Amino acid sequence: MNIFADESQGLFHLQSKGTSYIIQVTDGYPAHVYWGAQLRHDSSLSGALELRERSSFSPTPLLSKTTLSLDALPQEYPQYGTSDFRRPAYQAQLADGTRLTELKYAGYVITPGKPVLEGLPAVYAENEDEAQTLELTLKDDYAGLTVTLLYTVFAHHSAIARSVRFEHQGEAPLRLEQALSASVDFADSAYDTLHLSGAWARERHVQRRPLIPGAALSLESRRGSSSHQTNPFLALLRHGADEHQGDVYGFSLVYSGSFAAAAEVEQFGQTRVSIGINPFDFSWLLEPGQSFQTPEAVLVYSGEGLGGMSRTYHRLYRTRLCRGVHRDQARPILVNNWEATYFNFDADKIAAIAKEAGPLGIELFVLDDGWFGKRDSDNSSLGDWFEDRRKLPEGLNDLAARVNREGLQFGLWVEPEMISPDSELYRSHPDWCLHAAGRRRTEARNQLILDLSRPEVCDYLYETLSSVFASAPITYVKWDMNRNMTEIASANTSPERQKETAHRYMLGLYDLLERLTSRFPDILFESCSGGGGRFDPGMLFYMPQTWTSDDTDAIERLAIQYGTSIVYPASSMGAHVSAVPNHQVDRITSLATRGDVAMSGNFGYELDLTKFTDAEKTLAAKQVAQYKEIRTLVQQGDMYRLQSPFEGSGDTAWMFVSEDRTEAFVAYFRVLATPNAPITRLALKGLDPALDYVIETGAADQPAGHGSDESAAADHSTEPFQPAFGGTPLGGDRLMTIGLTVSDLRGDYASCTFRLRAVQR
Ligand code: DGJ
Numbered sequence: 001m002n003i004f005a006d007e008s009q010g011l012f013h014l015q016s017k018g019t020s021y022i023i024q025v026t027d028g029y030p031a032h033v034y035w036g037a038q039l040r041h042d043s044s045l046s047g048a049l050e051l052r053e054r055s056s057f058s059p060t061p062l063l064s065k066t067t068l069s070l071d072a073l074p075q076e077y078p079q080y081g082t083s084d085f086r087r088p089a090y091q092a093q094l095a096d097g098t099r100l101t102e103l104k105y106a107g108y109v110i111t112p113g114k115p116v117l118e119g120l121p122a123v124y125a126e127n128e129d130e131a132q133t134l135e136l137t138l139k140d141d142y143a144g145l146t147v148t149l150l151y152t153v154f155a156h157h158s159a160i161a162r163s164v165r166f167e168h169q170g171e172a173p174l175r176l177e178q179a180l181s182a183s184v185d186f187a188d189s190a191y192d193t194l195h196l197s198g199a200w201a202r203e204r205h206v207q208r209r210p211l212i213p214g215a216a217l218s219l220e221s222r223r224g225s226s227s228h229q230t231n232p233f234l235a236l237l238r239h240g241a242d243e244h245q246g247d248v249y250g251f252s253l254v255y256s257g258s259f260a261a262a263a264e265v266e267q268f269g270q271t272r273v274s275i276g277i278n279p280f281d282f283s284w285l286l287e288p289g290q291s292f293q294t295p296e297a298v299l300v301y302s303g304e305g306l307g308g309m310s311r312t313y314h315r316l317y318r319t320r321l322c323r324g325v326h327r328d329q330a331r332p333i334l335v336n337n338w339e340a341t342y343f344n345f346d347a348d349k350i351a352a353i354a355k356e357a358g359p360l361g362i363e364l365f366v367l368d369d370g371w372f373g374k375r376d377s378d379n380s381s382l383g384d385w386f387e388d389r390r391k392l393p394e395g396l397n398d399l400a401a402r403v404n405r406e407g408l409q410f411g412l413w414v415e416p417e418m419i420s421p422d423s424e425l426y427r428s429h430p431d432w433c434l435h436a437a438g439r440r441r442t443e444a445r446n447q448l449i450l451d452l453s454r455p456e457v458c459d460y461l462y463e464t465l466s467s468v469f470a471s472a473p474i475t476y477v478k479w480d481m482n483r484n485m486t487e488i489a490s491a492n493t494s495p496e497r498q499k500e501t502a503h504r505y506m507l508g509l510y511d512l513l514e515r516l517t518s519r520f521p522d523i524l525f526e527s528c529s530g531g532g533g534r535f536d537p538g539m540l541f542y543m544p545q546t547w548t549s550d551d552t553d554a555i556e557r558l559a560i561q562y563g564t565s566i567v568y569p570a571s572s573m574g575a576h577v578s579a580v581p582n583h584q585v586d587r588i589t590s591l592a593t594r595g596d597v598a599m600s601g602n603f604g605y606e607l608d609l610t611k612f613t614d615a616e617k618t619l620a621a622k623q624v625a626q627y628k629e630i631r632t633l634v635q636q637g638d639m640y641r642l643q644s645p646f647e648g649s650g651d652t653a654w655m656f657v658s659e660d661r662t663e664a665f666v667a668y669f670r671v672l673a674t675p676n677a678p679i680t681r682l683a684l685k686g687l688d689p690a691l692d693y694v695i696e697t698g699a700a701d702q703p704a705g706h707g708s709d710e711s712a713a714a715d716h717s718t719e720p721f722q723p724a725f726g727g728t729p730l731g732g733d734r735l736m737t738i739g740l741t742v743s744d745l746r747g748d749y750a751s752c753t754f755r756l757r758a759v760q761r
Helices: 043-047 305-320 347-360 395-405 424-428 455-470 495-519 537-542 554-564 591-598 614-636 709-714 732-737
Strands: 002-006 011-016 019-026 029-037 090-093 104-112 131-140 145-154 159-168 174-186 191-199 202-210 216-220 233-238 248-254 259-265 271-277 284-286 291-293 296-302 334-336 364-367 409-414 474-479 524-527 545-547 573-578 602-606 638-643 652-657 663-670 680-682 692-698 721-723 740-742 750-759
Touching: 002 104, 002 131, 002 145, 011 043, 011 131, 011 145, 011 159, 019 159, 029 104, 029 174, 029 296, 090 159, 159 174, 159 305, 174 248, 174 296, 191 216, 191 259, 191 554, 202 554, 233 259, 233 271, 233 305, 248 259, 248 271, 248 305, 248 537, 284 291, 284 495, 296 305, 305 638, 334 347, 347 364, 347 395, 347 614, 364 474, 395 409, 409 455, 455 474, 455 495, 495 537, 524 537, 537 545, 554 573, 554 591, 554 652, 554 663, 573 591, 591 614, 591 663, 591 709, 591 750, 602 614, 614 652, 614 663, 614 709, 614 750, 638 663, 663 680, 663 740, 692 732
Parallel strands: 334 364, 334 602, 364 409, 409 474, 474 524, 524 545, 545 573, 573 602
Antiparallel strands: 002 011, 011 019, 019 029, 090 174, 104 131, 131 145, 145 159, 159 291, 159 296, 174 271, 174 284, 191 202, 191 233, 216 259, 233 248, 248 296, 259 271, 638 652, 652 663, 663 750, 680 740, 692 721, 692 750
């Protein structure tokens, strides 16, 4: 890690672990020279920016090269209106109505560590040796605008964190119409794009396609949240790069609201990638003396394919985005009552499930929706955060005590950002929701959204939730959010600031979360938005895990969890075993397979344990024991994806390896049975080729030749793993080349798992 600044040459060379990023100030414009594998720093780098003069219709304002247009200059923070016709990174409207500004380089500072982004989630450094930050200052004196580009490099991560600060020192108000977090111009277009798209219950499917000249890949959310449909992430992969090799460039936005990301190929074959707050329906008024800080974009370079990029994001987000006491702690195995009971429960039913969970080794009970107000369905009570004495006659505290007596911690579901029109809160404060005066208030799931851009609404939520969280021994909170925004307007905001509402909402939410998580540091928070509708780095800053999807079907989850792992670590993914037929897709899979899929995230159950047969209980107890053996590996190890559900048969495999490479956990999932299929060998990754490993199979898996969970449960040994390959250790080199042979699996939707441990031969 190092930042070299040669001001006489206008050159800035940023070295993060394993990567270099080079900026050359040209005629006052910070131009982008290079981003990729790390380079030695020497004086020759100042000649690396090649500017070719070309014929085009684009005007040519650059003084030193009379025929060079900004339209051809690769830029760090491109502006609008002075000859660059590509996508700008920002646009400002001055008091006279004009929309052009011209930012020119005005100086720099380099500071150790990483500054906090006031009011926004961001990656952090724990000490000054871990990171270094370059602030490049640009000025437009006519507008009175100062723009600071922030770049942080890291000693231990091949990442660069970028954001932008606008400060207005002019005399009349100025309106930002657009303020992206980062823009990078690549010299050519021999790349594929990769992004994560989906829908509710089908989140984050991997989409890859080549860039096309003259066209842009444009990703966005206009929903007021990062969305089920498109994740705030975009990558470029060099042609030929794959999971394990080749150059990959990731762009991930630390933001939970509407965003935009784009990759466009222009006339000279260059590619511009940008990411930030969605300019659609956004503007921000800057009065003289005011400033605006954009969210942060985290740029990751990998020379080791997509897998290398993902592992960098995983490590960085796990250790320097997530915070709090739970960051490095083993996450509890839970049972949640949502798919077990929906709204139909009482205290005795909950206690009965907890009673079954204790002997299985489950550690936490989560009471989901329906415990408050008069909520017997989804058509009332959001906002009335007091216990429903019809269902919980002795109250929450008493129920928590009953759950605790079964040996489980107690967790609670809330959906604080919402308000039901049928609620006491709405009857008292009908103007507290997002709405436009005189217009219909569009409901979704019979609910409206509280206007978190209003401080008094956030204060009310802070007080109310604080008293709920303090009212019982609550160690876990699931924070849900079940609709997208409509009628984005605030009763509290002046007409000229209405387009600030969606971002002000996010700032209000972040502030509320900061206050609550600081006041309740021991509570483990999990975010949720109808499953994965807000699975983004912004939420992970406050809550280290997210409910990955409302789709709990094991086979659908292969694609969802695989796609999610492109950016997010397994420790951030909630993954539960649910009942069959599955409630979302009606598919029937074995308990063994459901367990193996859920074990690749934060493991739990979401079904009525009182309905388990004895055989199912035996199997579940083995699963819980198995997960306890491997959870540190899954939650803190390096993930290697071995086989993609998006390619070929849909069969899927992945593995987790400890940092010292002495332990690994491998999971393989075969979707449909095939007669006379070739032998399946998994070429493992990330092991130490010089070490030998003993291999064991998961005792809770479905053994070959048997089709039922009864048979897996029939083995009464309490050991969660059993020796494989006759107990003979196998070399890491062999396992990574010849591979690990998967024994024949029978039936559809089958799976098997392996634990590897290094031994002295
Ligand atoms: C949506 C969540 O994703 C579910 O897990 C559950 O908590 C329901 N909301 C409750 O309404």
